[in-house]
Amino acid sequence: MSIKEGDKVPAIGLKQMGENGPEDVDPADYFSGKKVVLFSVPGAFTPTCSAKHLPGFVNQSEALRAKGVDSIACLAVNDAFVMGAWGKDQQADGKVDMLADGSAAFTSAMGLELDLVAAGLGVRGKRFAMIVDDGTVTHLAVEEPGAFEVSSAEAILAKL
Secondary structure, eight states, X not given: XXXXXXXXXXXOOEEEEETTEEEEEOHHHHHTTSEEEEEEOSOXXXXXXXXXXXXXXXXXXHHHHHTTOOEEEEEESSOHHHHHXXXXXXXXXXXXXXXXOTTSHHHXXXXXXXXXXXGTOEXXXXXXXXXXXXXXXXXXXXXXXXXXXXXXXXXXXXXX
């Protein structure tokens, strides 16, 4: 069963690249007391994710913050090293936090995993975006397979 509006985000740790290597991110702390836009991509450095999804949130970061968003986070089932490198490549520093869910535990707990084993990519996350207010999901937009419409930065801006 998938997470839905009104549910709390899972209390399953994530990782983020820090100055000295991977650092733990506790969702209870990360989402507490603020409005966060969390979007998920099937994989770092993949075509739609690199050409449209992440760049949209990087480019719209100021507009999102002007609408009351405290943090913007990109989630992927990749390790913190890959997410850190991709964030640098996409000039996301200071605009979008790059959160790694290396084992897909957080993503699976939300019921938003995507089985790409047959394609040689393992278990990944579906493409989605959500607005999280003080740890509670207030808006959730999950893309149909192959689509990129409801989870774009522009679509989320329209929901704020």
